[in-house]
Amino acid sequence: MSNTTIKILAKELNLSVATVSKALRDSHEISSETKQKVLTLAKSLNYVANPYASSLRKRRSNTIAVVLPEVADSFFSQAINGIESVAQDKGYHVLIYLTHESFAREEAILKEFQSGRVDGILISVSGETSHGDHIKEVIAAGIPVVFFDRVCEDVETARVITDDFECGYKAASHLIKQGCKRITFLSVSSDLSISNNRMEGYKKALADHQFKDNQSDILFCGNDIDENYNLIKKTLKKDRRPDGIIACVEKFTGSIYLACNDLKLSIPGDIKVISFTNLQTALILNPPLTTITQPAFEMGKTAASVLFKTLVKNSTSLKNETVIIPSVLNLRYSSG
Amino acid sequence: MSNTTIKILAKELNLSVATVSKALRDSHEISSETKQKVLTLAKSLNYVANPYASSLRKRRSNTIAVVLPEVADSFFSQAINGIESVAQDKGYHVLIYLTHESFAREEAILKEFQSGRVDGILISVSGETSHGDHIKEVIAAGIPVVFFDRVCEDVETARVITDDFECGYKAASHLIKQGCKRITFLSVSSDLSISNNRMEGYKKALADHQFKDNQSDILFCGNDIDENYNLIKKTLKKDRRPDGIIACVEKFTGSIYLACNDLKLSIPGDIKVISFTNLQTALILNPPLTTITQPAFEMGKTAASVLFKTLVKNSTSLKNETVIIPSVLNLRYSSG
DNA sequence: TTTATTTACGAAACCGTTTTCGTGAATAGG
DNA sequence: CCTATTCACGAAAACGGTTTCGTAAATAAA
Numbered sequence: 001m002s003n004t005t006i007k008i009l010a011k012e013l014n015l016s017v018a019t020v021s022k023a024l025r026d027s028h029e030i031s032s033e034t035k036q037k038v039l040t041l042a043k044s045l046n047y048v049a050n051p052y053a054s055s056l057r058k059r060r061s062n063t064i065a066v067v068l069p070e071v072a073d074s075f076f077s078q079a080i081n082g083i084e085s086v087a088q089d090k091g092y093h094v095l096i097y098l099t100h101e102s103f104a105r106e107e108a109i110l111k112e113f114q115s116g117r118v119d120g121i122l123i124s125v126s127g128e129t130s131h132g133d134h135i136k137e138v139i140a141a142g143i144p145v146v147f148f149d150r151v152c153e154d155v156e157t158a159r160v161i162t163d164d165f166e167c168g169y170k171a172a173s174h175l176i177k178q179g180c181k182r183i184t185f186l187s188v189s190s191d192l193s194i195s196n197n198r199m200e201g202y203k204k205a206l207a208d209h210q211f212k213d214n215q216s217d218i219l220f221c222g223n224d225i226d227e228n229y230n231l232i233k234k235t236l237k238k239d240r241r242p243d244g245i246i247a248c249v250e251k252f253t254g255s256i257y258l259a260c261n262d263l264k265l266s267i268p269g270d271i272k273v274i275s276f277t278n279l280q281t282a283l284i285l286n287p288p289l290t291t292i293t294q295p296a297f298e299m300g301k302t303a304a305s306v307l308f309k310t311l312v313k314n315s316t317s318l319k320n321e322t323v324i325i326p327s328v329l330n331l332r333y334s335s336g
Numbered sequence: 337m338s339n340t341t342i343k344i345l346a347k348e349l350n351l352s353v354a355t356v357s358k359a360l361r362d363s364h365e366i367s368s369e370t371k372q373k374v375l376t377l378a379k380s381l382n383y384v385a386n387p388y389a390s391s392l393r394k395r396r397s398n399t400i401a402v403v404l405p406e407v408a409d410s411f412f413s414q415a416i417n418g419i420e421s422v423a424q425d426k427g428y429h430v431l432i433y434l435t436h437e438s439f440a441r442e443e444a445i446l447k448e449f450q451s452g453r454v455d456g457i458l459i460s461v462s463g464e465t466s467h468g469d470h471i472k473e474v475i476a477a478g479i480p481v482v483f484f485d486r487v488c489e490d491v492e493t494a495r496v497i498t499d500d501f502e503c504g505y506k507a508a509s510h511l512i513k514q515g516c517k518r519i520t521f522l523s524v525s526s527d528l529s530i531s532n533n534r535m536e537g538y539k540k541a542l543a544d545h546q547f548k549d550n551q552s553d554i555l556f557c558g559n560d561i562d563e564n565y566n567l568i569k570k571t572l573k574k575d576r577r578p579d580g581i582i583a584c585v586e587k588f589t590g591s592i593y594l595a596c597n598d599l600k601l602s603i604p605g606d607i608k609v610i611s612f613t614n615l616q617t618a619l620i621l622n623p624p625l626t627t628i629t630q631p632a633f634e635m636g637k638t639a640a641s642v643l644f645k646t647l648v649k650n651s652t653s654l655k656n657e658t659v660i661i662p663s664v665l666n667l668r669y670s671s672g
Numbered sequence: 673t674t675t676a677t678t679t680a681c682g683a684a685a686c687c688g689t690t691t692t693c694g695t696g697a698a699t700a701g702g
Numbered sequence: 703c704c705t706a707t708t709c710a711c712g713a714a715a716a717c718g719g720t721t722t723c724g725t726a727a728a729t730a731a732a
């Protein structure tokens with residue numbers, strides 16, 4: 001750590017630490033000559049304020065936490081980008097925590113935030129998270145929380161999401177229009193808001209198009225890529241296999257393509273595919289993948305902005321607002 | 337922030353703050369009954385120690401910084417995963433900073449670390465970083481730095497890298513064996529260690545196979561995806577266009593495929609492609625992409641482990657060791 | 673029984689800032 | 703010329719832990 005402290009600057013200049021501190025923070029009660037002297041010495045001695053001392057005294061860390069299920073998903077990568085860009089702009093630091101889709105980890109991580117380590121939290125909950133008690137607790141402790149993408153319905157705070165229901169609806173409608181009769185929806189978790197909303201949209205689309213109940217088909221996948229592969233393959237080998245498939249999250253894409261390849265099912269001839277994904281390689285897949293891409297960067301940026309808006313006014317409570325940033329459906333050959 | 341402090345616990349139990357503090361840290365000079373009382377009250381009052389107070393006093397933050405050029409690249413995503421896993425395991429927190437390939441940002445970020453905000457730094461330098469003076473400075477300030485993947489040759493510290501030269505050699509040799517006569521190497525930056533080492537390997541392979549100088553061809557791309565696309569396209573339209581191409585980093589892959597598609601060049605018929613990438617979708621691209629995949633997770637994990645090893649023994653200096661974790665060449669149809 | 677040592681705890685300094693309050697000097701107002 | 707302000711700064715108290723050192727009581731050693 002840097003060894004030059006305010007005390008050293010003060011002694012060197014024959015000033016009090018109070019004066020130096022104020023000079024550094026450009027206080028109006030310090031003469032400009034003094035400020036100049038302090039600033040130049042500080043620069044020459046490479047002074048950088050100890051953040052822990054400041055944070056302790058100011059009761060403000062200038063740090064936010066980003067809690068994510070994983071970082072391998074391109075959505076989260078891009079979201080981090082958005083978050084970091086506004087954080088860096090505002091002079092904030094960002095701590096990153098991965099839950100790996102585990103509720104227990106999420107709980108432990110959130111619990112620690114009661115220490116005041118961070119001024120605010122951006123979170124996309126784990127697939128195992130079925131309630132938000134742990135989140136309510138940190139909010140009660142005075143730490144604002146903003147959800148992005150994956151929210152907890154039962155906690156009242158700001159949330160930045162995309163139009164999941166509509167996208168589920170659009171995806172299914174599109175496949176129906178393309179002639180699909182049996183469309184399977186790949187869900188990632190029965191607890192997840194995004195998963196459920198997309199699924200509800202899908203169901204609504206089926207209903208609106210006079211599909212019968214036995215024509216709907218939900219497949220619950222997990223986080224293990226091999227297991228997912230086997231589940232999907234099994235589904236595709238069934239007597240009345242689906243002729244359309246909607247992947248609720250990015251990580252199913254590879255398994256779908258590989259399973260089809262394995263079973264010699266042609267996309268889109270035998271089965272049409274749509275995936276919720278932000279992968280830039282969607283375009284150059286074989287065949288090019290019809291996707292629903294979320295405005296990941298924008299969502300991250302917006303979530304951070306919403307959080308900072310309350311942080312600057314030192315308000316601890318966040319109103320129960322919801323910002324919806326729509327996703328877009330990119331039609332490509334896999335559903336053609 | 338949590339409002340229960342050590343002082344409150346102490347008052348409640350008629351103990352001194354010193355005793356409570358020691359009890360919480362399981363000091364040997366506190367009786368087990370007292371410890372019990374303290375622990376149970378702490379739990380019931382939801383006590384979590386203020387990290388800033390501890391850090392200030394202990395002069396240790398239990399936090400590390402990860403400085404990355406970007407997070408969109410799958411290599412970095414996976415590396416973060418590795419880093420975070422060991423950090424969480426060791427009870428450390430991880431701050432993330434993105435340079436967006438800008439040297440100025442990298443400098444500013446590093447500069448701030450002289451404050452003692454972090455106990456150690458993991459860094460993969462920006463594409464603009466041609467020297468390591470800013471890094472030497474933080475090291476001089478007593479903060480250990482470990483490079484991973486992209487290193488600065490001129491600073492002496494630990495580094496975790498992959499066998500870039502060998503992989504460049506392997507990639508080029510493979511293409512030569514496949515019959516390529518004109519192989520273009522796509523470099524990302526003339527300053528970057530990885531880029532240059534891979535390029536040297538490529539050159540060596542050409543030389544070893546009696547290629548003439550006019551058969552080697554280096555194309556320097558940048559960070560702008562559209563520009564890269566145009567550059568690549570221009571190259572592919574040249575009279576004596578390459579019949580093999582090696583993409584030094586992941587982000588060129590899309591542009592190559594799209595350009596070939598645009599120009600109706602078949603991969604691998606007209607041109608064979610190898611890419612340094614960790615994309616899991618490489619397998620399902622059209623055609624499946626021959627890749628060199630780096631052990632990203634392992635590298636992140638190792639880099640973090642190396643750092644923690646010196647952190648625990650409170651040593652500030654890191655010996656000039658280099659850990660090399662080899663990458664693997666995955667042969668697929670794009671080079672077939 | 674006397675002395676040495678261990679046990680279990682408390683007082684207080686300390687980490688480096690920030691911030692409140694006080695104060696002497698300079699300036700302004702009347 | 704005398705009294706208000708303003709100006710520019712300093713002393714000291716926080717912030718919430720940790721750590722050193724001291725000490726009374728209990729135990730062990732002699």
